[in-house]
Each structure stands twice: as structure tokens, then as C-alpha cells.
Amino acid sequence: MTESAPPAIELSGLVKEFRGRRVVHELSLAVPRGSLFGLVGPNGAGKTTTLSMATGLLRPTAGTARVLGIDVWADPAAAKAVMGVSPDGMRLFEQLSGRELLRYVGALRRMPAEDVAARSEELLAVLDLAGDANTVVADYSAGMVKKISLAAALIHAPRLLVLDEPFEAVDPVSGQAIRTILRRYVATGGTVVMSSHVMELVEGLCDRVAVVAGGRVLAVDTVTALTAGGSLHERFLELVGAGQLVADDGLGWLGAAEQPR
Amino acid sequence: MTALVVRLRFRMWWTAMTRSSLHLVSSVVGIIAALAVVGLLGPALGLLGLRPPRVAALTVPIFTTATLMWVVLGLAAAGVDNVLDPARFAVLPLRARTLARGLLAAALTGVPALLLTLLAVAQCFSWAGTPRAVPAAVLGGVIGVLTAVLASRAVTTLLAGVMTSHAGRLVGASIVSLATLLPLALNLVAARGRRVDALFDLDARPVARAASWFPSGWGWALPLDVAEGRWSTAVVHLVLGVGLLVVLWTVWVRQLERMLTSPLTSSGGQRIGRGRILPVLLGSTPTGIVAARRVRAWYRDSRLVAIALRTAVLPVFFVLQAVITGSPGLAGTGVVTLAVFAGLTLMNDLAFDGEAWWLHVTTGLRGWEDRLGRAIASTLVFAPSVALTFAVSVWIGVIGEPLPWLAVVLASFLGALALAVGVGAYLPGTAPRTGGNPFAATSGGAAQGCLTALISFIGPVLLIAPVVVAAVLTRGHTAWGWAVVVFGGLYGLGLLVAGVVVGGRRLDARAPELLVQLGRAQF
Numbered sequence: 215m216t217e218s219a220p221p222a223i224e225l226s227g228l229v230k231e232f233r234g235r236r237v238v239h240e241l242s243l244a245v246p247r248g249s250l251f252g253l254v255g256p257n258g259a260g261k262t263t264t265l266s267m268a269t270g271l272l273r274p275t276a277g278t279a280r281v282l283g284i285d286v287w288a289d290p291a292a293a294k295a296v297m298g299v300s301p302d303g304m305r306l307f308e309q310l311s312g313r314e315l316l317r318y319v320g321a322l323r324r325m326p327a328e329d330v331a332a333r334s335e336e337l338l339a340v341l342d343l344a345g346d347a348n349t350v351v352a353d354y355s356a357g358m359v360k361k362i363s364l365a366a367a368l369i370h371a372p373r374l375l376v377l378d379e380p381f382e383a384v385d386p387v388s389g390q391a392i393r394t395i396l397r398r399y400v401a402t403g404g405t406v407v408m409s410s411h412v413m414e415l416v417e418g419l420c421d422r423v424a425v426v427a428g429g430r431v432l433a434v435d436t437v438t439a440l441t442a443g444g445s446l447h448e449r450f451l452e453l454v455g456a457g458q459l460v461a462d463d464g465l466g467w468l469g470a471a472e473q474p475r
Numbered sequence: 476m477t478a479l480v481v482r483l484r485f486r487m488w489w490t491a492m493t494r495s496s497l498h499l500v501s502s503v504v505g506i507i508a509a510l511a512v513v514g515l516l517g518p519a520l521g522l523l524g525l526r527p528p529r530v531a532a533l534t535v536p537i538f539t540t541a542t543l544m545w546v547v548l549g550l551a552a553a554g555v556d557n558v559l560d561p562a563r564f565a566v567l568p569l570r571a572r573t574l575a576r577g578l579l580a581a582a583l584t585g586v587p588a589l590l591l592t593l594l595a596v597a598q599c600f601s602w603a604g605t606p607r608a609v610p611a612a613v614l615g616g617v618i619g620v621l622t623a624v625l626a627s628r629a630v631t632t633l634l635a636g637v638m639t640s641h642a643g644r645l646v647g648a649s650i651v652s653l654a655t656l657l658p659l660a661l662n663l664v665a666a667r668g669r670r671v672d673a674l675f676d677l678d679a680r681p682v683a684r685a686a687s688w689f690p691s692g693w694g695w696a697l698p699l700d701v702a703e704g705r706w707s708t709a710v711v712h713l714v715l716g717v718g719l720l721v722v723l724w725t726v727w728v729r730q731l732e733r734m735l736t737s738p739l740t741s742s743g744g745q746r747i748g749r750g751r752i753l754p755v756l757l758g759s760t761p762t763g764i765v766a767a768r769r770v771r772a773w774y775r776d777s778r779l780v781a782i783a784l785r786t787a788v789l790p791v792f793f794v795l796q797a798v799i800t801g802s803p804g805l806a807g808t809g810v811v812t813l814a815v816f817a818g819l820t821l822m823n824d825l826a827f828d829g830e831a832w833w834l835h836v837t838t839g840l841r842g843w844e845d846r847l848g849r850a851i852a853s854t855l856v857f858a859p860s861v862a863l864t865f866a867v868s869v870w871i872g873v874i875g876e877p878l879p880w881l882a883v884v885l886a887s888f889l890g891a892l893a894l895a896v897g898v899g900a901y902l903p904g905t906a907p908r909t910g911g912n913p914f915a916a917t918s919g920g921a922a923q924g925c926l927t928a929l930i931s932f933i934g935p936v937l938l939i940a941p942v943v944v945a946a947v948l949t950r951g952h953t954a955w956g957w958a959v960v961v962f963g964g965l966y967g968l969g970l971l972v973a974g975v976v977v978g979g980r981r982l983d984a985r986a987p988e989l990l991v992q993l994g995r996a997q998f
Binding site: 273290301304307309317323409 | 604620759760761763764768771772775776828829830831834835836837838839840841985987988990991
């Protein structure tokens, strides 16, 4: 979009090794500002690892990550101030109620208390959590945890949102609310990077996609370009080369006809 | 099936050990400690065989207490060693009875059960002086060991049902945390009694007879009954002992059946008030709200409630003991110990947050704010308890010289806090799983690294040494006494500032690495 401004996220040569095993291989990726960017890949592709390194939650073995021009690992505090993050599968402070959690995160981000109070009520209402605002997060369902985590990422109105599997376990009604929020957010100049392994969702929502597998970027393009020859689903299976995992004659014993007794 | 479960247990144990050096260290230390106990107690028990039955009768109260303690400690360890949590077998087509046999075998092959078995074997030698009692000792040992293991399993499983609701967890945590203080209470009773130095003239039979009517003593009493020729009593004990085993087994199998069919715990839907006092008191600065959250945790989180209760009740014993025995230093030492313990509870505070700590990382909270907030929370929770214990002790006259003790107590509390916020940033330690078994909390740092234990033990002593020296030197001078109180307070505050700065810097520099560590801190 804008020529001079740095991309929302710019990863270059990112490497992550766990105990000598390399899980992310010199990954480079640029996410333009104002895009709704989807990161897709099979399980264990390195999506979460990559997003963690881009958001300052996991130190890369090598390489640099910049958000909105700020080097995440040179100045973590400045980078964290401009983005909102909702990681997948990481617990929240479960002894707090949903409302308390939002106030807590707002205060940690040094926002004025009145702003935090007003915004959290609005977020709770939009995400259909108002009825459970005084329930401790420990007693939330998986979908509710996702929603409150998203609300916590949104409360300081960041310019960049990084969401790991934001729709997992979320019911269709709330899912629609989240889609609307994200579209409106992007329309007003924000950037969203989200990971998912639901291709239909990414195809319908995102405008750009990166396919990641085995810690490498296999393809980056607009959704329109990637899906030129078929659905994103087909293109994805073709890219990761997993079309024939279950051959026609595999698992032949699995079937109702041959049930013993 | 039985062998399969035993193999599974060893397999999981092995994997845990090879994956984490912490597990490896704690396992090795556990085995060495067990060997040391057997090496010391075993021969001692065996030597009782050279003495007449009235001395050998000592085994009855010893093993009766050991069996009882086994059940209590089993509860404390339940959350730590849930490798074979019955609920994990719920998806498999298994009958409760089959599973119970497997789990029993697995429990019997664990280090603690082997330790008890070895001691039970030594107990057989204790009765070597009366040959006809030896077979009874063997039989009694078998019943006793099985009683200990089965009772611990049955009670743990039974209480696990209660633990599924939040209120149940709180109640359970309170009961068990107080139960772990049982040995202290016994010590209190013993402190009243006479000295037990005349072992050779000792006649343990009255105590043994009393103990033999405890459910946990029915089996262990058999050799004494036979040695004394009281055959009818022996038969009664045997019937009762075997009957207890049957009852425990039945209860356990019933509970397993329930767990296999309804493994999912219902969530209580705990709702809470808006909480208006803490925000006013602590403000809405990052430090203030971290403190407020940790204060809330001390009464909302059942894992911490257990620790708080124990820490609050502990000093009562010290003071009572000081009153009973009349030794002047005891109450003061008790308050100092309380102050140190209270401060050190912060040591694994990060582990209680676990992975959720990412919210501090991603919001760019500065390390010192995290550290200071936690220190303030612990002060708010524990300082009243320390102050009250100190005031009461002075008031009832068990602390004769308040000023020097006050200085030491101040320095101990602040020094321990300082140590905990500093070291805790380097060694976050471990904690029971969120929403998990709060009993595990009562075992405190049992599975923590030796290093943390060593630091917790030596650190406070070294840190408060200057204040202790000053307090001792100025005993009896009121003016100097006040000066030392001021010195103790300022010195403690200085340490706390240093701890907050050092710990905060560490958090700032190594937050992502710490986050990875915290992901494994709860079990």
C-alpha cells in the first residue's frame, strides 16, 4: 500500500532451534500494512513458533523480527506497545474474572482506568461475555477463553493484531462477531496476522496468505492469486504434498462391515 | 493387565527423569533419602530382637503412627505423583477391579512402598527374641503395608471427588494443610512428657496396647499379642485388620468405578464480587494491580490457601510450646521462623502463574514492577500474621526482650522477601497445576531443585546475621535497642530494594526463556 512505511511485520532469516533440532529454517516474511494476513500450515509447521518469535514471547536462535519498523528483540517494550497478541493454548490468569482480566491487562499497559473500564464493558458486550464477566476465567469454556484473550489483545487499540488460531472452539455467532471486528479493524488501517488450519475460514476472511510447512514458507500471495486454479484447500494440499496420506487401500480394516460381533 | 500398569508407571517415570534434570535430581535424592532411612532405622529395628518383648513392643506404636502418616502424606503427594491418575484410563474398556489390581501393584512397586516394606521386614527381626511371634510379625507386616497403601489410595480417590468443586478444594486444602501439622501437635504433647532416655528400662507395652486398637495398628499388633500369648486378642486384631483391608478395597473399587464412568469434573461456575477495596488501597499503577492480583490469589487459589493456612497456624504451635516448656528463646525463634517462611513463600510465585505470565511479558511490564508488586502482596497477606504473633508473644510474656527480637523479625521478613524476589526470578521453581489438587501445595517445594532448598535454608541465615549480631550486642539497652530496630528495618528494606532490582533486571533480560521454563513449572 504505502511505499515508504515499513511493513507491519517483517521477518528476515528467522531460525529457531530446540535442543539442536531446527524447527524454523531461516524464515523470511513481510506482512504489508492494512492487510488481513493468514498464516496456514499443517500441525507442527512452526506457525506458533514463528508468531511467538515475532511477538517477543520466544527468542529466535538467529534472524530479526520487526513490527511496524521496530526491532522486536532490540527494543521489546516498544514493539509490544504497538501490538496486541492472543497466543493459542497459553493459559490466562485463571483466578481473575473476565472483567478483572481486562482491567488487569489495561492497567499493565498503563491505560487510564476510565478508558479501560469503558472499553472492557464494550468488548464484553460485543463478544457476548457480559453475562459471565464476573465468572473466573478458570471456569470459562475453551471458546470463552479464546474470546476473552482476544478482548485482552484489543483493549489498548493496537495497530497490529497477532492472533494464533482465533476461531478455534468459538461458536458460529461469536465467530461472526469476531470476523466483523477484524474486518472493521483492517478497514480502519489496522493489520491482522492470524494463523489457522481451517482453509475455508482463511479463504473467506483474509486477503493475503502464507503457507508454512516444516518451518519454511512455501508460498506467499494474495488469496485471489493463490486460489486462481481452485480452492485454497486444494492449493494447500498440493503445496504441502499431503494429498495421498490415506491411500485408497489404507486402513481397509476400518469399516462397519467388518466389525467383529 | 497388572504387569502392564506397572510397566506403564516405570516407563512414565523413566521418561520424566530423562526429560528433565529436575525430575532426575529429585528422584535420585528421594531414593538416597529412602536408603538412608532404611540404613538407619532397619538395623535399629532389627536390634530390638535382642531385647525382651516389652522393648520390641515399640514397633507397634512406631508402625501404627507410620501407617497413619502414610495416608496423610499420601494426600500431600497425590497431586505430585498423578502419573497413574485413574481418570486417564476412562476411555479404555477396563473394569474397576482389574484397574485397581494394576494400580495397587504400581503403588507397591513405588519407592515409598518399597521403603515401608523393607522396614516391615526389619520389624520381623525385632521379634526374633520370641520365635513364635515371628510368623505373626510377617503376617502383621503384610496386613500393615497393604493397609497403608490401600488406605492412602482409597482416601485420596475419595477426596478427589470432593476436590472437583472450588469450594470442595478450599475445604480439602484446609483439612489437609492442618493435618500435616499433626506431627507438630504430637511433638507438643510429647514435650510435656518425661524424657525417653531410659530405653533399657523401657516398658513399651502399655503404649503398644493402646496403639494396637487404632485401625492403622491392628495388623502391626499381631506379633505383640502372640508374644504375650493373648491368642483371643490376636484373633480379634487379625479379623479387624483383614476386615479393614476388605472395606478399603471395596471403597476404592467403588470410587474407581465412579471415576471411570464420569471422569470429567464439573466446573463450578465460580462467580465473584467486583472487589472494591484492593483497587482503592493499591491504586491502578502496574505495580499496584500486580499486588492486587496476588493478594486475591491468596484467598481465591486453593493451592495458595493451603499454604497460607499452614503458615498462619504454624506460629500458634511455637507459642504454645514456648508456654508449655517455658524455654525463653523458643517463641522468638518461632516468630522469626514464621517471618522467614512467610517471606520465602514468594520464591515460587512465578510458578503459580505458570505460562499465564505471558500476559506480563506481552504487555511490556517492567521486571521491577512485577517483583515489587508481588513483594507488596506478600507483605499485605503475611505481615499482619507475623505482627500479631509477635504482639501476642510479647503480651503473654514468652518473649522477654521485645526490642532485639523485633529487629531480627523485621530483618528476617524483609530479608526473606528480598531473597525470594531476587532468586525467584532466576529459579522460578514449581507449583501444582492450576485448578489441580491443592494437597500438592502442602508438600511445598518437595520436588524443587536442591539449589532452591539450599538457598532458602542458608540465605536467610546469612542475610540476617548482621542484625542478629547487633541485637545480641545491644541486649538490655533500651536506646540502643530502638536503634537496632531502626537498623533492622532499614537494612531489610535495603535488601528488598536490592532483591527487586536484581530480580527485575533478570526478568527484563530473560523473559522469553523464563516463559519457556514456566510452561513446564506446573505439574
